[in-house]
Amino acid sequence: MNPVLALDLSTPRGVIAVTCGAAVLFEAAFVSERSHNARLFAPLAEALAVIGERRARMVVGTGPGSYTGVRIAIAAAQGVAVSRGWTVAGLPTLACAPGCRVLGDARRGFFYIAAVSAASEVGSLELVDERTAQAAVSAGGDWVTFDARAPLGLDRVRLAQPDAVALARIAEGFHDAEMERRAARPLEPLYLQDAFITTARKAGKLVPGVPGA
Secondary structure, three states: OOEEEEEEOOOOOEEEEEEOOOOOEEEOOOEEEOHHHHHHHOOOHHHHHHHHOOOOOEEOOOOOHHHOOOOOHHHHHHHHHHHOOOOOEOHHHHHHOOOOOEEEEEOOEEEEEEEEEEOOOOOEEEEEOOHHHHHEEEEEOOOEEEEOOOHHHOOOEEEEEOOOOHHHHHHHHHOOOHHHHOOOOOOOOOOOOOEEEEEEEEOOOOOOOOOOO
């Protein structure tokens, strides 16, 4: 069996792991609010050293979460995959919570809800308002969040963290054809909402040094 290298930077706590069968060959975590690119490459180099010359498959957590963090993870994974000829696929970070329902802050007054099956398959992400989110949690079930704190202060929602070992175990279960199928999909972050573009408060503001601005 070939090793699996997994990484997730969707939250301030970045995680990376290498598994092979029942063995966890490498596992590391680090905290970085805004500079995952500065903290990732030392543990990534260690993980690659553990794998050595063996062929491996890669999996990267696609969130939802920090857009910048996920993009850094994707770029790093693609770079390694290209240089070594490995296959890389994306998995929602939420797959780390099998059998649970996930609640997260989607910003701009909305929240997202997603169900994760016992087999770690993540259902569609549903955007809801505050009242709907509270009602869904009150209806029961095992709820978790990957946010730093429970949304809306809901006590029934447990805190969870990305788990690179769990992502690697999921990828180990893919047959080669399934891994290739997933690797063929665009590798991009899970977007909760369309991009929010702000406009200048003062229309026609001049920019120094730019003729005609």
